[in-house]
Amino acid sequence: MNRRLYLIGALLLLAFAGFSLASFRDTLTPYVTYQEARAANRVVQVAGALQKGSSAYQMANGSLLFTLRDPKTSDLVRVRYHGLRPANFEDAISIVAIGRFDPRAQEFAANKLLVKCPSKYQGTEVEKTYS
């Protein structure tokens, strides 16, 4: 009796471990280059510097549009983000956008932004945005 219960418990734990692993793989958002992001048909994250003067907020559909520039390859990508403009967006040294590339609009549709501010605020809370 007892041995069978332990077996059931172990099997349940094993099943949950498998479920967690599958969830982990499904929701993992890898860091990729813009080139890879364009080809990837999944949620990824890209990082870059904000192209000065490229950001515009479109009142009509409530989205923030801006261009990210890869400091290494100078590759550019247009990013569209629905949501709050992060507090220190304009003077961020680096912006990480999490989302997927929309091939029709030729834009990276971000659903979360991480904004890295200049090092003067090393390690303080910044802005979080989710949608």
Next chain:
Amino acid sequence: MDYVTHLYLPGALALWCALAFALSCLWGYSMVLRGDATALVFARRAYGFYALAVGLAAVLLILLLVLRDFRIDYVFHYSGLDLPMHYQFASFWAGQQGSFMIWLVWGSLLGLLLQRTAGKSEPAVMGIYILTLLGLIFILVRQSPFAMRLDAPLDGQGLNPLLQDDWMVIHPPIMFVGFALSAIPFSFAMASLWTRRFDGWAARAFPWALGGFLVLGTAILMGGYWAYKTLGWGGYWGWDPVENASFIPFLFGTVLIHGLHLERTRGRYRRANYVLATLMFMSVLYGTFLTRSGVLADFSVHSFVDLGLSGWLVGILGTFFLLASYLLATRLRQVPTRPNEDPLLSRGTFMVLATITLLVSALVILAGTSAPLLTRFMASPGQVGPSFYNRVNLPIALLVALLLALVPYLTWRGETVRTVARKLLWPGIFALAVTVGAAVWRIDQPLHLVFLFLAAMALASNLMKTWEKGRAGGLAAAGGYLAHVGVGVILIGILASSGYDRSAKVTLVQGVPQQVGDASLTFIRFIPRHGRQKECMEVEVVRHGERFRVYPKMFINSRTRQLMVNPDIRSFALMDFYVSPLEYDPGQPRLELAQGESGAIGQTRVRFVRFDLQAEGNALVQMAAGQTVTVGAVLEVTQNGQTAGVRPLYRLNPADGRVDTPPLRLPGGGAVRVAGINASSGKVLLDLGGVANPAHLALDVTSKPLISMVWGGLYVVLAGGILATLNRLRQVRKLDSLGRLE
């Protein structure tokens, strides 16, 4: 930091003294452990001096901040002349070094208490505990908050405006009390293994573990509430690595207090508790390493920049890992245990199940938070988002709710299915009523309904049990049930507020009502800054016949030039009305006109006739004398077929470059202001506010049902935790007075 060359001597000296006293205290206690009882007085005195030195260092840092001594690099980075006094304390723990400092201060103070209450286990427990403090001292000696700059700046860089909030003044120090507390059950566990006295530690460590659970819970509640009311994305929890770094120890702490409860009442979990106490403490260290070493720099908004501490943090983590592994591996098998004789349907079995469930949850969250490290060696390292945590924790939350509902009506000796079912009749009926009500309201997913049913049953059965206990005069022992009532309340609050919130993005035109869901919103006006009141938007809401105004803030921080946004929340009993500004367009069109030229905005025509150089005395004379120069713009404004002459002024103070351009009301509505003058081309730039192009305000409007249950439930959990802590403290005192504890 190559521009930092030397240290502020008194501060550095205090830290070095603390190091020396801590080491001598450690030596003293080790002598006691070797049998030299006279060394105890020496060790205690050394600890007293050590605590004094740490206190002195902290007081010095506060003093330097209050005096705004910007020669100190830390003060320069986190303070400024315009920072109000009470935020100087927030500056203390705003940066890496200061936050390690506050951790050390709490740890040292708790040590004074621990020393006096540890009884016979004092030498071993304090020995281990001082080891944990030494790690912090090494870090502070290596990365001193007392580093001085070569230059002496006149002003500092100021504190991050988001941290200038009362909740943020108290949230971090409370979190560090929790971190410091987590070291105490660990010290008891390791000391017990070290001295092979396996009996008394659980009783003594129990109130400390409960205290750690309580304080971490309070700090998490505060952080969540701050995020909810300040950041504007409408949530309170984002599964960010820094949030997880406090939540994982909290979960391990929760498992530990249940394990200790099992040990104290049933003699079970005697070996597991050593591992649990280790996990709680190690997860604090590991979380500190993840968030402070820079390994997550690309993955978290909060992560601290690497200050070259990675090596030290890995070293400390490794040292305690090796120490704990060694003791657990060699001594754990010597701990006597009792075979499991609990029947299946008994409280013992179900509490074991609950601890395993929570343990699994903590481990999965730990794995998710470590994703950037785990995938570091893959082609493209990545992280997991909130969806991972939500997905894996849903089945766990279901199971937790089920166990919570059953546990109060299970006894240690075991029950039959029939008796349990009979006792659960009333909670079951209540839960069914809630579920039916929710289904009628809006909840449509079957899994959510099951979840709600279990959570409501957990709430009801624990509430009944608390009530029964309270009536029988045993409220002191009902802390656990009360805390479980709170968990039931929280689970319902989370489901309703996160799963069934309604959000809309709207753009309002000034003065025009617009329907958003069940509310009608009108953007009334932009309210400029006055005094300490920041710029905000006035929005009128009419909802179910009730009329109220909300004032979301939107302002430019004067120091950093950042656009800051704060939501405004109107709380009702059943929901929160959450309004977050997205963008504001003042709608002021500009006209640039040369002399004699005309332009039009909407129905308003403006002709620029000429400059008036005699507006307030002769402008050329003023210019030559270096006084304030005033130039008028002679305009003819035609509105509704009526033409009027207006003369807005432009004042320039050449001494400080300050420009003063008062807006002038137009007879037909709106106002005109000289925005600029181009002397070389003879053109004038005019701002016409409120004439034709109205102001726009884009808002995110969210209704969050039952979110007050999240906060309210947490308060209930904390109240239950306080009851339980007091109860366990009383038991330790009693056992102590009877001389029954090590």
